[in-house]
Amino acid sequence: MVAFDIKCFFSFTMIQIHGWVELDGVILSHSELEAIKGDTEKISRFGGEFCITWNDGSCARDQYGVMLGECPAGTYISSDETRIPIAFSSSKPTPFLSHALKTAVLLRADTSNTTDTCVTALSGGVDSALIAAISRTPCIAVGMEGSHDLIQAARVASLCDIDLYTRSIYESEIKNVLPLIIECTQHVHMTPVDIAIGVSLWFICETAKEQGYTRILSGQRADEIFGGYHRYANINTQDEIAQLFKKDWSTIPHQNLRDQTVAKAHGCWLSMPYLDARIISRANEIAPSDHLKNGIRKYQLRRVALHYLPHEIACHEKKAMQYGTGIANEIKKIAKQHGFDSRVSEYLTTIQKTC
Numbered sequence: 001m002v003a004f005d006i007k008c009f010f011s012f013t014m015i016q017i018h019g020w021v022e023l024d025g026v027i028l029s030h031s032e033l034e035a036i037k038g039d040t041e042k043i044s045r046f047g048g049e050f051c052i053t054w055n056d057g058s059c060a061r062d063q064y065g066v067m068l069g070e071c072p073a074g075t076y077i078s079s080d081e082t083r084i085p086i087a088f089s090s091s092k093p094t095p096f097l098s099h100a101l102k103t104a105v106l107l108r109a110d111t112s113n114t115t116d117t118c119v120t121a122l123s124g125g126v127d128s129a130l131i132a133a134i135s136r137t138p139c140i141a142v143g144m145e146g147s148h149d150l151i152q153a154a155r156v157a158s159l160c161d162i163d164l165y166t167r168s169i170y171e172s173e174i175k176n177v178l179p180l181i182i183e184c185t186q187h188v189h190m191t192p193v194d195i196a197i198g199v200s201l202w203f204i205c206e207t208a209k210e211q212g213y214t215r216i217l218s219g220q221r222a223d224e225i226f227g228g229y230h231r232y233a234n235i236n237t238q239d240e241i242a243q244l245f246k247k248d249w250s251t252i253p254h255q256n257l258r259d260q261t262v263a264k265a266h267g268c269w270l271s272m273p274y275l276d277a278r279i280i281s282r283a284n285e286i287a288p289s290d291h292l293k294n295g296i297r298k299y300q301l302r303r304v305a306l307h308y309l310p311h312e313i314a315c316h317e318k319k320a321m322q323y324g325t326g327i328a329n330e331i332k333k334i335a336k337q338h339g340f341d342s343r344v345s346e347y348l349t350t351i352q353k354t355c
Helices: 030-034 096-108 124-135 148-160 171-184 192-210 223-226 230-234 239-251 252-264 277-284 299-305 328-335 344-354
Strands: 010-013 015-023 047-054 060-061 075-077 083-085 119-122 137-144 162-171 215-217 267-272
Touching: 010 215, 015 030, 015 096, 047 162, 060 215, 096 124, 096 215, 096 277, 096 299, 119 124, 119 192, 119 230, 124 148, 124 215, 124 252, 124 299, 137 148, 137 192, 137 328, 162 192, 171 192, 171 252, 171 328, 192 215, 192 252, 192 344, 223 239, 223 299, 239 328, 252 267, 328 344
Parallel strands: 119 137, 119 215, 137 162, 215 267
Antiparallel strands: 010 015, 015 047, 047 060, 060 075, 075 083
């Protein structure tokens, strides 16, 4: 497999920047970042999605580890190896979740200070539809022919007047991609679910790159922040809900590594508005149980979405990516064809041994 480097950064003699950086809600230019080198007060307040290396060996990486890099997430390491935590703070507070969401999306859709071109991965669920409605960027959708995600994405695009490019995926393509996914994620602990998600992301990123895009706005991580998983509906006490939120939050570093590893193989990267510190701060102010009301998951997010989306879209119950695209079921069919009835993990292990 051919390896690709992310091309969404400036490479000069003084600094290398992967992604983008903000300070007090303003995206910083290359020259501004050069001038800030060593200014720990400002660097410690950086927001954005970035991994930066200065020419003196110092480096910094965004608070939630959205961008891949050797520097630990949420850390600035100076040239003398002093470590300083990075935790976004701003003199321009965003007191409301609706404002935080709009700010987070518009900052990530702004590529004026980078070489990136931007597209939204649209599945038709509230997470990605809200990003598409705010950003007004072109969208892409992938899935097996006739899959839920292709149908729902087309519906959202029509109702919201959004440009959409769709790609149907076929069995033969999945067979070809499975070993590529397993090979490129060898340093990531991948379960069968991870691999199904990885295959879905592979086609999203491949399609984006073929269409000329390098930054992909994604609705990933909204479920962890706003309580979107089906398992939340079966929890009764506030303590149990809080513990489930905490457990799901702990999986984010692994998911970021999985997703960006797949994206990197295509020379692009995923931008995640829901991992904006403003959104996380506002969401954390809401009692965990209030994210679930009357059996409605992601209740607070859907309330905001109603300002931008028709009710039928904001309240639509969507399947997880690997199921909405139809790819997880297709992998099961392929495993069965090879004699692994209901034993997908064993089939994937046989592929791994050949990589």
